[in-house]
Amino acid sequence: MGTVETLAAAGIGAGDEVVVPSYATADAAEAVRRAGAVPVFADIDPDSLCLDPAAVAAALTLRTAALMPVHLFGRRADLAGLRAVADRCGLIVVEHEPHEPVGPLDEKTRRRQANAAYLNARLRGVVTPATGPGVEHSYRTYVVRIPGNGRPDRDAFARALRARGVRCRIPVQTPVHRLPAYRRELWLAETERAADQCLALPVDAALTPRELHRVVAVCNALGGLVPEPA
Known part of the structure; x- marks a missing residue:
């Protein structure tokens, strides 16, 4: 149903x-x-x-x-x-899309989780996904936060990653309450902060160790903040 x-x-x-x-x-x-x-x-x-x-x-x-x-x-x-x-x-x-039940993980999910663990342990200058005991995460998308001045720094960081050959995307471009069809005069502080700071990095199961290492090397070289060109 x-x-x-x-x-x-x-x-x-x-x-x-x-x-x-x-x-x-x-x-x-x-x-x-x-x-x-x-x-x-x-x-x-x-x-x-x-x-x-x-x-x-x-x-x-x-x-x-x-x-x-x-x-x-x-x-x-x-x-x-x-x-x-x-x-x-x-x-x-009512769950919009029920979370997949806990059970034996398929190979792709195990690979994504392993790739995410690699990134979590090595990335610097970005805020990695929160983890802890009892936290289930299949890492369909690997979302980090870029610290600094919100959207300008996040967008500059994303452009710099792409220029260096690292795929990335903005996971939620515009919160739904800001869309014309649903517009509400609300201030949802954490929603706005996430929309301005979050960035999805590659974590898919097909990534090679070399590609994962490159994601880490490029992100860490940028240090989390990329100034806008003058």
Whole structure:
């Protein structure tokens, strides 16, 4: 059953609000609209880049009917924390795209995790993905933060990487609440910070040791900050 059908089966529609992340694609917000409800945007946790339960709790109104977490980049949202918020308020939690169940990892996922571990241990001058006991991460996308003056430094860093032959991309160009179709006058501090700082580096299973070494060498040579040309 798809997200729209799940919402409809729960009786969620016109007049209802569903809390979704803005730091994501617009797919979750669009599913809410297709069900006839209104998407309400809440801020993210700076480590997981997924919905922050405390921010969700602050965004609830009398019209809130559901919470819709989105698992990003291979990192799982805090479902336990979100369900605790939902249970207190009689809401339901609908995962936009359920996280793959824990089980035997395929070879590509193992390679990505190994590549990510290599990068985590060697990269300097960038903030690597938060990890720790109990944190599941399949590294579908390897997202770092570029410290400094937000978007200008991140964009300059990305241009410098590409000029030196290292692939990279901006994982979320514009938060959903800034898109014309969903525009809201909100200030979501962690969402804005992530949109300005985050950069996706290559971590795919096909990378060779030489390519991984080059990613590290180029990033570390840049030192995390690249000045704009005068």
